[in-house]
Amino acid sequence: MNHGLKRGTQHLSKQCCQPRFLRARSRRYISDIVKKEWSTPLAKILADAIRTTGPISIAAYMRQVLTNPDAGYYTTPSSQSKTEVFGKKGDFITSPEITQVFGELVGIWTLTEWMAQGRPQNGVELIEVGPGKGTLMGDILRTIGNFKSFSNTIETIYLVEASAPLREVQKGVLCEPDAVLEEIDIGYRAINKHTGVPIVWVEDIRLLPYNDKTPFIFAHEFFDALPIHAFESVLPSPESEQKQQQQQQIMTPTGPVELNQPGKTNNSTSSGPQWRELMVALNHKSVIEDVKDEPEFQLSRAKISTPNSLILPEISKRYKYLKSQAGSIIEVSPESRIYVADFARRIGGFNNSTSSEQALKKKLPNRKPGEVPPKPSKIENQKKKARPSGAALILDYGTSSTIPVNSLRGIRQHTNVSPFAFPGQADVSADVDFTGLAEAAIEASEGVEVHGPVDQADFLHSLGIAERGEQLISALSDADKEKQRNIETGWKRLVDKGPNGMGKLYKALAIVPENGGRRRPVGFGGGVVG
Template sequence: MRLLFTPARGCTRLARPLFRPVQSFRGLSLTVPRKEERKWSTPLAKELYKAISATGPVPLATYMRMCLTGDLGGYYTGDIGAKEGDHFGTKGDFITSPEISQCFGEMIGIWLVAEWMSQGRLTSPSHRIQLIEIGPGRGTLMADILRTVHRFPAFASSIDTIYMVEASRELAKRQKNLLCGEAAPLIKTEIGQSSVCKQNSETIVWTDSITAIPNDDKTIPFVVAHEFFDALPIHVFQSVSTPSPPPPTEAPGEAPAAEQQRAKPKVAKQPEPTEWREMLVAPVQPGTTPVNTGAFRSSEPGLPSEFQLVLSSAPTKQSLYMPEASSRYKQLKKVPGSVIEICPDAAFYAGEIARRIGDGREPKGAALILDYGTESTIPINSLRGIREHKFVDPFTLSGLVDLSADVDFMAVTEAALEASEGVEVHGPVCQADFLELMGIKERVAMLVKHIKSDTSASASEKDEKIQNITEAWKRLVDRGPNGMGKLYKALAIIPENDGRRAPVGFGGDLAQAQQRGPTDKN
């Protein structure tokens, strides 16, 4: 969930169910009478309509992918009808933790150094570090991380390459300008483009795929993914009852079926068989009331929902295998009307990260995932649109509205552990606990002390700076119902060590970890 700059009361969760049992799309007309040409809110909406008219309703994941990263007017990647300016910050659509306080990125940097030290790399720096960020946004988080880790020369001198996994060319350009300078050239490489960090001279490589990043035993990967998983496309499935087979016909000379039934011993009535069906995106026909478009209506007057979710009339290839891949959905399948959300892209990234850490000759490295979502339950009704710091209808203004869904941390954990036997997963823990254990309160106290000792600033200037810093960090750890401290969570993937060592921020202690060392089994 992108944090809204000025959260409305109750807007951090859907006010009423997004999905409810509906009829299938069988017989749904996708052709609009040619009285006059229909007007669409964006060029992408029109193209989506054309595509669906030709192929039929599409999975929600397809709709989300087109709206977020499609070439034709995608929110992050397109340029047709795109709004000018920045998606991030107070003037954009949402604001993220690194934009709120520099202390957030500093705590992430300290965590990376702490985990590196805990694995014994300080005394045996035999591997060069790959610093990888997935979905880097403006580049603010990486800038804060780099500023922090360079206070630890042993770690900083071990950095081989910084990799930024970014699908948006526009965002990659912004990141390059921040980290390398506007005048710094971009050099084409086999996997993307590269430049040189303006402060520390490390090589920074931009690529649109994590699989393109070299993976060998000579490097140690440290991966950060902040508010990345919530933007990945989801599939939605609903459990439905399936028709029972018709009673057998009577053969000549047989007793009537009713007499045969009375002769059989009575058995308990068996529950009706069920199966998973997929919720698909279809256009809303003019003059009709849309179904399953979400609790948040468009904030733009005169812009009704242009698309809606309908239930597939038969199983799709996704509904036949995705919900069956995990035992977590088994009991829900037995209850008609149950709805679940599944994100295959999240499983892919979790698996890819886990293999990089755990599948070498020596498991090494770590990953830190920070996002919002469910800790142990299956997400439902979590799709939301975000525009200008408000929750809006996700099925209008396609390409101009950010789309987001809760992260299923249990599914991410499952995918990581299934992908590699060489890793273990810690968390999720709430963001407030993680940041406080990392020392954010103490770091803020240091900043306040520095401001107070600044002889060049007036008393009112000092008071204003202190107030801003204090409000910012408290916002990150606020455990209230709409606070970031409780809604956002942190999850760590580290090399498997039989649970002998928890990473710092997740119950581990850096000093004890250093004393024990990565190979000490006592």
């Protein structure tokens, strides 16, 4: 997805968000800002936007840094290797690049779920979001190709990828050398060299049809790159209360929104703690004083409520509980909830239309006489699946049960850097709220249940990572000592629970058809048979 800065819903005007002395200071040194040598082309673009409209949300910053069509990290070649962002030549290395065993075990896990669900003989779809270099999907397909009874049921492989350069890399891994990407209505198409079935690339999973197929969905290090918003619970000052009362209405892309609704108690009228959004602002040490090695941007707390702070912290009881505790900070990723809800509906179907229509009516404002009612969305028109089927496997890093706090980070050339340094030329990510994902999945579909998160080490050990590693090592001759060491080092790194390992930091979460608790998936304390 390529998103621009959504000014209406992401931030308030400069007049509202900056104190008077800062505004005067910015005008005084305007020529210095213009002359500054920026770290990246995108840094100047972002600075110009912030100078014009005021601080922007973290989510808006992340969208630009990662997916700006002309200067984003994933949508343009890496500043390091010019061709890669993943791997030893790029900025970081992922589990599938460390060892082939990782993708092989994900393939085995998919096979066990297919078997547990009665071995459907047709209609299987494989879907991967954020497929990187295509290594994971390649290892999955190579593995399940050894089980013809399963591989023959696959009808289509879908890759959700917004980056044109990465689509080319994935095509090179998954298709024959002379394959050409054929443009189709929803994206691009080519033939997979392992199975002979079509691979379809789309920029957003919502472009894929909803149907009665059996989808197996993979999300490896995908949710950590989705934009987040951050909020802090604060006791309002008299000055901010006055400003809040003056800010009665704000314009959004869908029209004006009343911040203060008569007769209602909300974030802006309560005398208790209120949520304030943490915004991305210019760092004057870098921009004005030109201090060496200072990032050009920094976080600042909004002086009054933003539309996001009035809405997003209200979507979960966990957030509401922390609001009363001044000083609490939460990170919320609405796009993560949208994606995982989509996963759940593809597996379990949509909730019955009656309850959905009632919920929709409650959210719709009263219409004026003669006003045309809005058309029902595609989601509202969907029926329940005839029979829930498929599964989703999410592998990422984040918290098991707590809400992520201050987790925004940057990485460049395998080194941790400020998330506000080298925008567009460094990866930016945040911890995944696994409990939030589970919450959104269960709310989205009555036909699914969620298992996990479990530590990656426990998940991989239950699938036999040690045995597969030893098998690969024993197949090599004694002369291949270096290859043997690389295999052993690789698989052990994935399950190492120490501070430098990936076994505890990374976690696995599964979404499967609701079965009344009769069976837990393989890797989550269960097996093929309940």
